[in-house]
Amino acid sequence: MSLTPDEVRHIALLARLGVSDEDVERFSGQLSSILDYFEELKQVDTDGVPPTAYALDLHNVLRADETAPCTSHADILANAPAQENGYFRVRAVLEE
C-alpha cells in the first residue's frame, strides 16, 4: 500500500488541513507504512461477525423533554476569535 503525493493532498483537502510540500512527502512515507501494518487485519476471519461501534449495550438514550437553562449568548461568544454585533465573524463563504 503506497500513498501517492496526490492522494495525500486529496486526504488533506478532505480534512481541511493545510499541508506543505515537505508535509506531503513525509506523510506519504509514514502513512504508507502505517497502512501496510493494517494489512494484517485481512487475515482475520470476520464472516458473520457484527461490528462493534462501542462497548456498551445502550441504545436510543432519551431524556425528558423539559426546558432548562442553557449556556448564555455572552458565554458562547466569549472565546470567539472574531465577533461582530453578537455573531461569530467569518470571511465570506461564497466568493464572487
Add this chain to the structure above:
Amino acid sequence: MADDVLRLTMHQAAGLLRGGKVSSVELTQATFERMRAVNEQVNAFITESEEEALAQAARADQMIADGEENPLTGIPAAIKDAIVTKGVRTTAGSRILEPFVPVYDANVITLLKETGFVMVGKTNMDEFAMGSSGENSAYGPTHNPWALDRVPGGSSAGSAAAVASGMAYWALGSDTGGSVRQPGALSGVVGLKPTYGRVSRYGLIAFGSSLDQIGALTRSVRDAATVLQAIAGHDQRDSTSVPIEVPDYNATIGDGVKGLRVGVPREYFVEGMDSDVREAVEKAIAQLEGLGAEIDTDVSLPSTAHALSVYYIIAPSEASANLARYDGVKYGFSYDEGGSMWADMEGTRQYGFGEEVKRRIMIGTYALSTGYYDAYYVKAQKVRTLIRREFDAAFEKHDVLVAPVTPTAAFKIGEKTDDPLQMYLNDVLTIPVSIAGLPGISVPCGFTTADDGARLPIGLQVIAKPFDEATMFRVAHAYEQSTTWHEEFPPL
C-alpha cells in the same frame, strides 16, 4: 514544611488535615513551593492556578473545621489539561487551544468541587491525548521524575509526573488506549482507567469518543478508589454514561484475594518484552498466589495481536470527526492571512495542530473515505467484536486478568519520535482493554536498572469485568499492601 508531607498518600494527608496537624492552605503552599523547586525540570504543568487553589484551600479548611470533610477535602490535586475547567485555561496540549478559557466545568470537576478538593493546575499532555510519551505537547515534553532524560509515559504525562514528584497528591488523567495506565507504570504511580461509561465524559475534550474515559493517577490503590467514588455515576449530559449504581469501593477493597480466580493471558508476554519487566510481573503473580489467589496461566486471548491495528484505525477515525470542530471560528487559535474562508481554515489547522495530531487526522480521514470505509473502519469494528468476545469468555472462568502494562520501562526522550509505528507499539498491552471498554489499573510492581544506571519503575496491570472495579481494586490493593514499591520516591 518538610517535603515528607508531600510524599504522603491522599488518605494519609487527609488524616493530618482531619487531626488538625496541618491545614489545607499549608499543604497547598508547600505544593506550590515544590512546584517552584522542581517543575522547571519536569514540565508537568501547562497552567498553574495558585490563586484559585489557595482560595479553594481556605474553603476546605472551613469545611474541615465544620466537620464536613471527606478524604478529598483540601488535598492538592492536578487535572489533565484535556478536562475543561471554568475560568482556567484549557489547552489539551495543543497550540490550537492556546487562548481557550472554558465557560463551564466538566462534570468531574463539578463533582470534585463539591468534595472541597484543591486544584493546583492543569497538567501537560500529548496534544489531544495522542501519544504515549508526553513528547507531543505544544508546551514541551514532560520529563520522567525517575530519570529526567526519559519520558514519563503518555498521554497523561504531566499528571503521572506531578504525582510521582510530589507536585500533587493525585491527578485526573484520561485513557483512550492506555493514557493513564501506561504513564502510571512508567512513572511508578497507580493509574486507573474505569469501565467505559462509568464516568461522565461531559467536558472531556474528545479524542476517540467510543474509547475515552477519565481516570486517576494516585499514590495508592485506595486513593484511586476514592477518586473514582467521587467522579463516577450517571450524568444526563453524557448519553454513554451508564445509569447503574456505583458500589462503595472502600467497603470491599480490603477483602483480600483468597479464592479469587486470576487469569494470566499468555499473549501479553510479547516478543521483545524486557526480561526485567517479565520477571517483575511474574513475581507479582507469584505474590498474588501466595496471598491466596487461584492463578491460571492457561488463558488465551488470540486476537490480542490485532488490537493495535484495530485501535489505530478506530481512534484516528473518531478523532478525525471530533477534531473537525477546530475551524478557527468559534474558539481557539485562528489563522487570518489565508485570503479566503477555506484558506484560513486550512491555515488554522496547519499551524494550530502538531505533527502527530495531523498524522492521525490523515489516517482517520483516509480510513473513513469513500472506497476504504469497509476495508478499514468496518473491518476494525468487526475485529473489535472478536476482542470483546474473547475477554467475555475469559471472564466466565476468571474474576480478573493480570498482565504487564508495557513491554519495557521508560525510554529516552527523542528515542522513538522519528518512527510513529515504534511509538504506537508502546500501547500494545493497554489497548485491548480500551477496545473492549473494560476497567484496568496499573500498580507499581518493581524496578529495572537501565544500561545508563537509571532506576525505572515497572507496572502490573489488573483487568476486570465491565463495571466490576470493586474486584479490581481488591486485587490491586492486596498486592500493593503486600509490597513496598509504592512507598519509593524518585531522587528528584
